[in-house]
Amino acid sequence: MSQFKPIKSLKEIPVKEQFAPGHRLCAGCTIPQVVRLALKAVPDPKIVVNATGCLEVATTIFPYTSWKIPWVHNAFENAAATAGGIEAAFRILEKKRGIKKPKIIVFGGDGGTFDIGLQALSGALERGHDLIYICYDNEAYMNTGIQRSSATPKGAATTTSPAGRVIPGKQERKKDLIGIAIAHGISYAATMNPAYPTDMYNKLLKAASKKGPVVLHYFTVCPTGWRSDPSQSIEIARLAVQTRIFPLYEYEDGKYKINILVKKPKPIEDYFKLQGRFRHLLEPENKWLLEEIKKDIEENWQRLLKLAEIST
Amino acid sequence: MSSLKGKGWKELPIGAVIPIPATSMEYKTGNWRALKPVLDQNKCIKCLLCWVHCPEPAIIRHEDDSVSIDYDYCKGCGICSNVCPVKAITMVMEGE
Amino acid sequence: MRGRLIGLNGDTAVAYAVKQADVDVIAAYPITPQTIIVEKLSEFVNNGELNAAFVPVESEHSALSASVGAALTGARVFTATASQGLALMYEILWIASSLRATVVMALGNRAFSAPINIHCSHDDAYAARDTGWIEFFAENVQEAYDLTLQAFRVSEDKEVLLPSIVNLDGFILTHSLEGLYVLDDKDVREFLPPKEPVYPIDPEHPITYGPLDLYDYYIEHKRQQAEAMRSSYSTILKVFEEYSEFTGRKYEPIKTYGMEDAEVAIAILGSSAGTARYVARKLRKEGKKVGVISFTLYRPFPASKLRKLTRGLKALAVMDRSYSFGSPGAQLFMDIAATLFNEKERPLLFNIIYGLGGRDLKPEHVEYVFDKAFEVAETGETPESEIWIGVRE
Numbered sequence: 115m116s117q118f119k120p121i122k123s124l125k126e127i128p129v130k131e132q133f134a135p136g137h138r139l140c141a142g143c144t145i146p147q148v149v150r151l152a153l154k155a156v157p158d159p160k161i162v163v164n165a166t167g168c169l170e171v172a173t174t175i176f177p178y179t180s181w182k183i184p185w186v187h188n189a190f191e192n193a194a195a196t197a198g199g200i201e202a203a204f205r206i207l208e209k210k211r212g213i214k215k216p217k218i219i220v221f222g223g224d225g226g227t228f229d230i231g232l233q234a235l236s237g238a239l240e241r242g243h244d245l246i247y248i249c250y251d252n253e254a255y256m257n258t259g260i261q262r263s264s265a266t267p268k269g270a271a272t273t274t275s276p277a278g279r280v281i282p283g284k285q286e287r288k289k290d291l292i293g294i295a296i297a298h299g300i301s302y303a304a305t306m307n308p309a310y311p312t313d314m315y316n317k318l319l320k321a322a323s324k325k326g327p328v329v330l331h332y333f334t335v336c337p338t339g340w341r342s343d344p345s346q347s348i349e350i351a352r353l354a355v356q357t358r359i360f361p362l363y364e365y366e367d368g369k370y371k372i373n374i375l376v377k378k379p380k381p382i383e384d385y386f387k388l389q390g391r392f393r394h395l396l397e398p399e400n401k402w403l404l405e406e407i408k409k410d411i412e413e414n415w416q417r418l419l420k421l422a423e424i425s426t
Numbered sequence: 427m428s429s430l431k432g433k434g435w436k437e438l439p440i441g442a443v444i445p446i447p448a449t450s451m452e453y454k455t456g457n458w459r460a461l462k463p464v465l466d467q468n469k470c471i472k473c474l475l476c477w478v479h480c481p482e483p484a485i486i487r488h489e490d491d492s493v494s495i496d497y498d499y500c501k502g503c504g505i506c507s508n509v510c511p512v513k514a515i516t517m518v519m520e521g522e
Numbered sequence: 523m524r525g526r527l528i529g530l531n532g533d534t535a536v537a538y539a540v541k542q543a544d545v546d547v548i549a550a551y552p553i554t555p556q557t558i559i560v561e562k563l564s565e566f567v568n569n570g571e572l573n574a575a576f577v578p579v580e581s582e583h584s585a586l587s588a589s590v591g592a593a594l595t596g597a598r599v600f601t602a603t604a605s606q607g608l609a610l611m612y613e614i615l616w617i618a619s620s621l622r623a624t625v626v627m628a629l630g631n632r633a634f635s636a637p638i639n640i641h642c643s644h645d646d647a648y649a650a651r652d653t654g655w656i657e658f659f660a661e662n663v664q665e666a667y668d669l670t671l672q673a674f675r676v677s678e679d680k681e682v683l684l685p686s687i688v689n690l691d692g693f694i695l696t697h698s699l700e701g702l703y704v705l706d707d708k709d710v711r712e713f714l715p716p717k718e719p720v721y722p723i724d725p726e727h728p729i730t731y732g733p734l735d736l737y738d739y740y741i742e743h744k745r746q747q748a749e750a751m752r753s754s755y756s757t758i759l760k761v762f763e764e765y766s767e768f769t770g771r772k773y774e775p776i777k778t779y780g781m782e783d784a785e786v787a788i789a790i791l792g793s794s795a796g797t798a799r800y801v802a803r804k805l806r807k808e809g810k811k812v813g814v815i816s817f818t819l820y821r822p823f824p825a826s827k828l829r830k831l832t833r834g835l836k837a838l839a840v841m842d843r844s845y846s847f848g849s850p851g852a853q854l855f856m857d858i859a860a861t862l863f864n865e866k867e868r869p870l871l872f873n874i875i876y877g878l879g880g881r882d883l884k885p886e887h888v889e890y891v892f893d894k895a896f897e898v899a900e901t902g903e904t905p906e907s908e909i910w911i912g913v914r915e
Contacts, residue, residue, distance in 0.1 A: 120837030125491055135482035135499035136450030141458065142503035146481040159725035163591070173447040173450065174733040176442065177430035186594060187732035188617055192587035195579060199588025200723065202575035203597035204545045207722045210546065210573055218723050234587065311478045330474040337503075345504025345517070348479055435742040440683065441622035442743045443721050444730040509691070 118323035120316040128154045128317055137180040138172040142337040142344020144308040144351060145169050145250050151311070152169075152219055152248060153183065155318035159216035161186065163200065165193035165226030168257045169250065191230035193222045194238035198272075199245040217322065218244070224251040224265035228289050239298035239327045246321045247329045249291060252336035260339040264289040264291060269360065269400075269407050270391045272339075277394035282403055287410060295329035295341050296365055302328040304364035304373075308335070309352035313362060320366075333360045341390020353385040356414045369425035372418055380416075382408060455482065459502025461517040463495055469514035476506035476515065524769040525703030532666045532695035533558035534702060535702055536628045536688070539670035541572045542710040549577040549588035553607040553777045555692040556630040560602060568662045579615070582607035586614040586625070593685075594731055596719030598674065601625060601808045604692060605632035608646040612653075619654030619687045620808035621732055624677040624717070625685040627655075628670065631792065631843075632692040633879045641670045642692040642881020644791060644843040647820070648853040654747055655752060656686035657821040659791050661777070663700035665818070666690040666704035668771060671705075671714060676761050682754040691793040691821075691879060713768055775819035776827050780806060783834070784813025786895035787869075789858060790841040791817055794876070794883045797827065798841075801888040812892050825861040832862060835869035835901035843877045843909075851908060870898050874910035887911045 121127065139145055145168060159262070161184040164170045170187050175181040188196040197220045204215035222231050227249040235247065248361040254272045255261040262272040268287045271277035275284035295303045302324050306314040314332075321328045333348040333354055342350055354360040355374055359382060362374040382404075386392035395404045430438065430449070435460050439445050472491040475481070484500035495506075507515040530538060537559045537681045548567070550560045575592075576631035579585045582603050593599045603611065608629065618625055627786055633643035650657060655677060660666040673686040689860070697844060705713070721729055735743060755775075762773040762818070769913065779799050781787065788798050795816035802812045815831060815838075817824070840859075842852030851859060855873040862868040874891055890911060898904055 124478055127474075127478070129487050131483060134448035134451050135484055135496065136453040136454070136455055137482075138453075139481060139638065141481070141501035142505060143481050144479075146483070147479060150483060151478075160721055161725060171734050174444070176689070176733040176735045176739045177444055178450040178453050179444045179446075179730040180448065181728065181730055182447040183728045184725055184732045185728070186591065186723065187589055187730075188590055188621075189613060192584060192614070194897050195584035195587035196591035197548055198545065198577060198579070198584075199591030199599075200595055202549070202577045202588070202594035203595040206546050206575040206797065207595060207597055216723075224474075233580060234584050237584055240580070256851070308479065311475075343504075345508045347503070347505055348509050433742075435745040435749070438739075438742055438746060439721070440746065441721060441731070442620060442733060442735065442739075444733055445721065445727075447728045447730075 118320050120319060121312060124311060127151070132182040134180045136178065138175065138327040139168065139231070140338050142347045144334045144347050147308045148248060148250055148332045148334065149221065149308065150186060152317050152318050155315055156217050156219055156246065156322040161195050161200070161216050161218055163197040163218060163220045164366060165222035165231055166190035167223035167226050168252070169221055169223070171257055190226055192234045193220050193226060193231060195234040197245050198238045198241060198243045201245055218246070220245055220247045222247070222249055223256070224249060224253060224263045225255040228265045228291060229263050232326050236298065239295060239300055241324050244325055245327055247327065248332055249330070249335045250332045252334045252339060254339050256336050256339045268410060269395050269403050271394060272391070275357070282394055282400045291331045292329065292365060300327050300329065302366050304330055305360065305362055306332040307351050307355050307362055308359060309348050309355065310362060310374065317364060327400055339391070342388055346388060350385065353380060356380045357382045357385045359385060359411050361415060361418055363418055363422070370418065371420050371425065382411065431497055435493045454498045455501055459500060459520055461502040461504060462497070462520045463500065463502070463504070463506050463515045464518055465495055466514045467492065469512050473511060475509045475511065479505050479509050481505070495516070523703055523771065524709060525705045527701055527703055529699050529701050530663060530699050531699050532663045532690045533630065533697065534562055535663045535667040535692065536670050536888050537562035537566070540600045541566045542705065542707055543598065543671060544715055544784050545574050545600045547573070547575045547589070547592040547599045548601065549579050549585045549592065551579050551582045551585045551603065551607060553582070553604050555632055555696040556602045556604045556628065558696065559628055559846045561891045582610040583614065586611040586618060589625045590614060590618045590621060590623040593625050594621065594723050596717060596722030598642055598717045599625045602902060604627040604630040605634055605646050608649060609634060609701070612649065613654040615650055615655060622683040623685060624683055626670065626673045626677055627685065627687050627839050629687050629689045630692045630696040631689050633897070639786050640692065640880040642843065643878045647689045648844050650687055651853065653682060655821065656684055656753060656758070656914065658688045659817055660688060660690045660695060661793055661795050661816060661819055663695060663698065664702040664771070666695055667702055667704060668769070668773065671710060672761050672765050673771065675714050676754070676758055679757050680718070680720060681757045683720060684750055684754055689759065689792065694793045706815055708743070713765065726864065736754065746894065756820060773818060775817070776831065777816045777818060778813065778831060780813040781815065781831055783811055785811040786837045786892060786899050787813035787815055788839045788841055788888070788891060789815045789833055789854065791820065791854060794841070794843070797883050797885060798888050799887050801892065805892055810892070823857055823861065827860050829865055833867045835896040838869040838871050839895045840871060841874045841876055841891065845875055845878065851892065870902070870904050872898055872904045874914035875908050875910045876912060881912050883912065
């Protein structure tokens, strides 16, 4: 495990960019922030393995590529498996031929991670490959047109869970990716949010210093899919933390730590009213669902508090 | 990249690889925008928030931590203006 | 004959060849009848006999995904599967060959479900035929061993750079003990030089692998891939010749028996070629002018060679160990019909379906086929549809 020195100010973040503009990600998309910061936090030599999805499609339309490091795309559900194969290959090539093993960063959307890619991720975690898995979670299959995923939060309207007259949006709750990852016995997992860049950068630094698999769950705002104002993406991301609907916490060697302890949460309506996908929840006929969601948020927060408590 | 554009099958690199990094820079997304950010350097406190949050990135960070906008790629999303703590960036209509 | 004579079953022979090839990465998921391959390989690795990374993936889809990733680093990679496993990794087959990932895969030919059947059909071999993989067929355990070594050599050749499959009949070859000559390790090292990758993953030379193509580039990329497959044929011939000289065991794209003056013949794949030849020899003693054509190379399909071979033939029975529902004929039949259609001199063709799910092909079945071929040759009339043999009505 290499030394990990957290930053205190954004000025300490390196200037060099290894991710180039000219990509086709939407105006106001917060995916690039995790890519840029990850590439700055993880030292060279490094490579990226990317699942099919927004990031992959928008940054590598032949013959244009936004990547300044080796970048591999195989298919939708196998980023973790592909990365595992690459990692195993470099491990053995290092032994047999002295070729230096690069750090491997895996990017997958919530689609390619929570759903179709879950098996491959599970296998890779179990086998203990040395890789940094970053799930950029925009809470639906955005690239194919905003269809629901198991990361879509309860109540959200998507094209396959529309806010209809009979069923008002997605009825199922969001899967707990960190919980699933931890169940594999990995040593480090954390949530990240673009509105907290210093916290995010330090988690990336910490992840880079670890050996074995780490899972980072990055909350990303999608103005296109969420029907929000692109200029408000960071504002919305901050509200996700401030309303406790997306807590910022990390798990390290058996201990949980809540990084942003929200003492007085903002009302969830403040977060919902900025996004078209939630507006139906502010209607009186859907009050029951809104109450359910509030209850879920509170329960999850209490659960994390307890876990953090036992950890001290 | 101009070496790949419009090439036929005999000349394209095998395996559909793009063997040159960062060729996306030839695709100027600046023509996407309707609104454009205007930075008042006098107000800027060099906090670097706009630089961190810019998706392209279309904010250039200079040696002294001052910043400037790269209009070749700026899509006019307005995040920089929204996050600036001293309101040094205003969004104006493109063409103004 | 170079090598020392030992007894191994097909799976073990393949594993032994992979070990001697000094493979770097093995990513495979067990499935009958290939399990012995992965078991033997993990034994070699854990005993320190093979310096490779064995990745115990959680499914066949991940097996090929990991293999593709590993191949892109420049490592020598091997995987193996059968039947359902191949079906599960199907989308990655196309990706592997399109990305020019030089993986070698052993396929223990087994029938597709449902009903689930673990015995020999060529369903899986045929399923891969469109995907851009080079395909070899082994007739016996010796060939399974030899073709595995040659597959690495062919796939990794700079003029080829395409993944390849070595087909060996499930249970009939995978689990049957036969005598074979295995080369010494140093001989294998001589024949098979280390892999020299063309675009390896290298942070010093950053490359984007697997981009998105819109309609302005996709067809060019595919045209290029098609040419790679077409032109791989000459390299395959070279490697076959080199190996034949090196070992004293002859390898060629099509094996023939009696084709110099045959009036009728059988075209067949896999281990049943042996049965066909056994019957053919018997009929030859009776004065019947019969021939047998069996394919060691299935993809790229040796079309021009086949055209030349069949010029003097009156009737050709194409035997398929699989079935393509709703098609005008089973898979090899379609390959051969398309190859011969425009020839001025060509035999009448008819299709025999045999051996599905491990149903035994007996000499009397083959005799029936040759009889039918003579009937077709005499009457000039071909059966309306394919003939299924060995089936209870």
